[in-house]
Amino acid sequence: MILDFIFINLPALVVAVPLLAAFISPLVGRISPAVRKYFVLGATALTAAIAMILAASVYRYGTRIYVFGAMRPDLAVPFDSGGIPIRIMFTVDAMSALMEVIIAVVGLAIVIYSLSADENRSGLEQYYTLMLLLICSSLGMVTTGDLFNFFVFIEISSMASAGLIAYRVEKGRAVEAAIKYFIVSTIAAIFFLFAIAILYGQYNALNIAMLASRMQFSLLDKVALVLLIACLATKAGAVPMHFWTPDAYSLAPSSVTAFLVVASQASLYGLFRYIFTLYNLSLNAATVGWVLIILGMLSMFVGVTMAIPQKDVKRLMAYHAISQTGYMLLGVGTGLAVLGNQPMMDAFGRMAMEGGIFHIINHAMYKGLLFLTAGAIIYRVGTRDMNKMGGLGHKMKWTMVFFMIGALAIAGIPPFNGFASKLMIYESVYLFNPVLAIIAMVVSILTLASFVKVFHSIFMGPELPEYKDVKEAPLPMLAGMAILAAIVILFGFFPQQVVDTLIAPAANALIDQHGYITSVLGGI
Amino acid sequence: MRMSKIVRLSADIMFPFVVIFGWYVIMHGHLTPGGGFQGGAVVATGAALVVVAYSYQEVTAMINKTVLWFQESGGLCLFIGAGLGGMLIGFPFFFNWLAGSGSLFGTPVAFGPNSGDLNTAGFLPLMNIAVGTEVWGGLTMVILYMLSSLEKKQEGA
Amino acid sequence: MLWNLPYLTVVALIFIGMATILLKRNLIKILLGINILESAVNLLIIALGYREGGVAPIFTLAPSTYMVLPTPQALCLTSIVIGVATSALLLSFTMIIYRKYGTANVDEMRELRE
Numbered sequence: 001m002i003l004d005f006i007f008i009n010l011p012a013l014v015v016a017v018p019l020l021a022a023f024i025s026p027l028v029g030r031i032s033p034a035v036r037k038y039f040v041l042g043a044t045a046l047t048a049a050i051a052m053i054l055a056a057s058v059y060r061y062g063t064r065i066y067v068f069g070a071m072r073p074d075l076a077v078p079f080d081s082g083g084i085p086i087r088i089m090f091t092v093d094a095m096s097a098l099m100e101v102i103i104a105v106v107g108l109a110i111v112i113y114s115l116s117a118d119e120n121r122s123g124l125e126q127y128y129t130l131m132l133l134l135i136c137s138s139l140g141m142v143t144t145g146d147l148f149n150f151f152v153f154i155e156i157s158s159m160a161s162a163g164l165i166a167y168r169v170e171k172g173r174a175v176e177a178a179i180k181y182f183i184v185s186t187i188a189a190i191f192f193l194f195a196i197a198i199l200y201g202q203y204n205a206l207n208i209a210m211l212a213s214r215m216q217f218s219l220l221d222k223v224a225l226v227l228l229i230a231c232l233a234t235k236a237g238a239v240p241m242h243f244w245t246p247d248a249y250s251l252a253p254s255s256v257t258a259f260l261v262v263a264s265q266a267s268l269y270g271l272f273r274y275i276f277t278l279y280n281l282s283l284n285a286a287t288v289g290w291v292l293i294i295l296g297m298l299s300m301f302v303g304v305t306m307a308i309p310q311k312d313v314k315r316l317m318a319y320h321a322i323s324q325t326g327y328m329l330l331g332v333g334t335g336l337a338v339l340g341n342q343p344m345m346d347a348f349g350r351m352a353m354e355g356g357i358f359h360i361i362n363h364a365m366y367k368g369l370l371f372l373t374a375g376a377i378i379y380r381v382g383t384r385d386m387n388k389m390g391g392l393g394h395k396m397k398w399t400m401v402f403f404m405i406g407a408l409a410i411a412g413i414p415p416f417n418g419f420a421s422k423l424m425i426y427e428s429v430y431l432f433n434p435v436l437a438i439i440a441m442v443v444s445i446l447t448l449a450s451f452v453k454v455f456h457s458i459f460m461g462p463e464l465p466e467y468k469d470v471k472e473a474p475l476p477m478l479a480g481m482a483i484l485a486a487i488v489i490l491f492g493f494f495p496q497q498v499v500d501t502l503i504a505p506a507a508n509a510l511i512d513q514h515g516y517i518t519s520v521l522g523g524i
Numbered sequence: 525m526r527m528s529k530i531v532r533l534s535a536d537i538m539f540p541f542v543v544i545f546g547w548y549v550i551m552h553g554h555l556t557p558g559g560g561f562q563g564g565a566v567v568a569t570g571a572a573l574v575v576v577a578y579s580y581q582e583v584t585a586m587i588n589k590t591v592l593w594f595q596e597s598g599g600l601c602l603f604i605g606a607g608l609g610g611m612l613i614g615f616p617f618f619f620n621w622l623a624g625s626g627s628l629f630g631t632p633v634a635f636g637p638n639s640g641d642l643n644t645a646g647f648l649p650l651m652n653i654a655v656g657t658e659v660w661g662g663l664t665m666v667i668l669y670m671l672s673s674l675e676k677k678q679e680g681a
Numbered sequence: 682m683l684w685n686l687p688y689l690t691v692v693a694l695i696f697i698g699m700a701t702i703l704l705k706r707n708l709i710k711i712l713l714g715i716n717i718l719e720s721a722v723n724l725l726i727i728a729l730g731y732r733e734g735g736v737a738p739i740f741t742l743a744p745s746t747y748m749v750l751p752t753p754q755a756l757c758l759t760s761i762v763i764g765v766a767t768s769a770l771l772l773s774f775t776m777i778i779y780r781k782y783g784t785a786n787v788d789e790m791r792e793l794r795e
Contacts, residue, residue: 066616172780200753
């Protein structure tokens with residue numbers, strides 16, 4: 001009975017459990033800080049379990065909907081409303097399930113990591129509340145089926161991220177990074193609300209499936225599309241709007257940075273969801289596809305060229321995060337550009353989309369791993385400047401192994417997971433336009449070059465006298481890193497199985513707008 | 525430097541009326557415009573009135589920040605708990621399990637324009653009270669924390 | 682022409698808000714520009730719900746049953762609450778920056794370079 005209850009209410013529990021835990025944790029913290037640590041760890045583990053079970057049930061049984069406040073969870077269209085879904089609902093399809101898996105795994109890894117990384121700081125109760133709120137809002141962003149609900153979750157995630165970035169004040173530098181991030185996020189969110197107002201004023205609906213079934217691509221819809229793409233690409237860190245990324249990623253605590261990568265990808269999920277499910281074939285697919293491809297190429301190129309002269313290790317990794325976001329935009333943009341064209345879609349469009357989506361999960365894993373290793377190094381050494389580090393490979397052996405796994409994965413070396421998704425992107429984009437694929441490969445080589453430089457300057461060389469008594473990173477940090485490294489290696493050894501079970505249903509769910517509308521409105 | 529006697533006396537007289545008006549707006553949220561956030565903001569305005577009239581040290585001697593923090597957390601827990609209450613009975617999250625049931629706030633609502641019965645609308649008044657508590661706790665804490673950093677700057681300058 | 686007045690006001694406010702954010706150098710004035718922008722979008726949402734001849738969507742002592750749409754009013758309320766929290770957080774950040782750096786001028790906050 002309890003299992004039935006949990007199974008029926010899974011989409012609501014996946015947001016309710018971290019939300020409740022976030023607000024009970026100050027009350028628990030009055031007992032003692034150690035009890036609060038275990039409470040937060042337990043709540044995150046429970047959230048991760050619920051998210052994984054929900055993802056498994058969606059992959060097995062198809063799209064699930066959950067209506068808040070109705071008589072039954074799947075009563076999307078009440079019988080006296082005239083065919084209109086009037087309540088807020090969560091629509092979990094295969095793409096949402098994939099994002100939930102990412103958020104669950106990375107969320108668990110960072111909470112285990114931050115149990116020891118942020119132990120001796122003041123204001124910890126607010127830190128854990130904000131971290132659980134960030135996890136809750138990211139899960140809400142990827143499961144919701146309502147446009148305004150997505151806006152509310154984006155704002156919650158911006159606020160929680162801004163508070164967490166400014167957590168270590170560091171003579172005001174972290175607060176400057178946080179205010180830059182938050183001003184850009186707020187302006188993006190206000191224009192997102194403007195786009196929602198335009199769409200609501202035209203169609204009198206906020207539900208994504210309802211809007212998709214009523215969409216005619218008028219001039220106002222074009223304006224709304226432009227605003228949506230611009231705002232969500234800003235939140236994801238694509239190139240003309242990427243200036244908040246290096247500051248915010250480098251000055252946040254490392255576990256927060258690893259999750260900020262995932263939050264940026266939740267915004268990228270939103271971009272793909274609105275372009276594919278809300279508009280689908282009504283827009284001019286070739287034009288919008290090329291817009292995404294150009295954003296992707298700029299991100300790749302600017303990201304990797306700005307990364308090479310950096311001295312601060314986390315800032316360098318942040319520029320690489322921008323560059324890898326470009327790969328995702330390139331892959332999915334290629335799939336979008338051939339959307340109406342069935343033969344080309346079968347030849348390479350579907351593989352391009354699968355490559356882009358596979359790159360999302362791979363990037364979350366190896367970029368999270370890299371940021372966690374950088375955090376472990378900074379925790380032991382005390383400085384972020386790579387010129388002052390050296391010879392750490394003698395003492396921090398496990399950290400060096402994890403860093404090597406992450407660096408080889410990001411450069412696209414087999415047998416790690418970066419190779420599988422990058423190969424899919426190269427093959428399909430080459431059939432679309434060879435120049436793009438060649439530029440992507442050059443960017444990959446530059447990525448490898450800059451990570452060889454980082455590895456050499458941090459870990460190789462003779463042991464420096466000022467780092468004589470540096471020990472290995474503490475065990476919870478190594479445990480968090482090990483979870484992500486295990487996924488990197490596992491996905492690298494079995495990419496075909498991963499693509500068949502996880503990625504191909506997600507790509508199909510994005511392309512198939514009619515299936516989404518049918519599962520919500522019930523077969524019109 | 526203290527405010528003059530007139531200012532302090534006026535604030536003392538106005539404060540209970542402002543708080544009562546705020547609670548009125550919270551409680552009647554399901555009948556008239558207003559509700560949780562608006563009423564909570566009015567109560568926080570009352571707190572701001574007291575803070576302006578008296579100095580920061582006197583106000584923090586009267587209001588404890590920990591109590592405000594617990595009001596904020598408690599309000600939110602009550603909100604989510606009221607939503608989860610429907611789940612225990614077997615309905616989805618945030619189902620209005622008190623509406624029309626005859627118990628607390630359970631009188632069925634009359635159809636069309638009516639004169640407004642306070643006892644109706646299910647768990648909406650409960651959620652209004654929860655949100656109102658949370659909002660006045662949170663906003664008062666924000667005002668007090670902003671003022672505390674002003675005091676620190678004055679001591680340092 | 683008169684019926685378009687709310688929408689013209691929205692456009693004017695968006696221009697004023699964006700001009701303030703882009704042209705002013707003091708951090709507090711930039712935050713005020715963000716508030717103006719937010720008010721403009723709230724006005725647009727409410728103006729979209731208007732029905733000519735409708736009354737306020739409240740059933741208590743309502744004079745008629747032809748009402749304006751209530752959903753935009755709920756959206757606007759949520760947006761105002763989000764705006765309050767945003768302004769509070771931005772102002773707190775500004776206070777800390779002023780205390781640590783000694784200035785609220787964005788041209789002089791160049792600690793994070795390159």
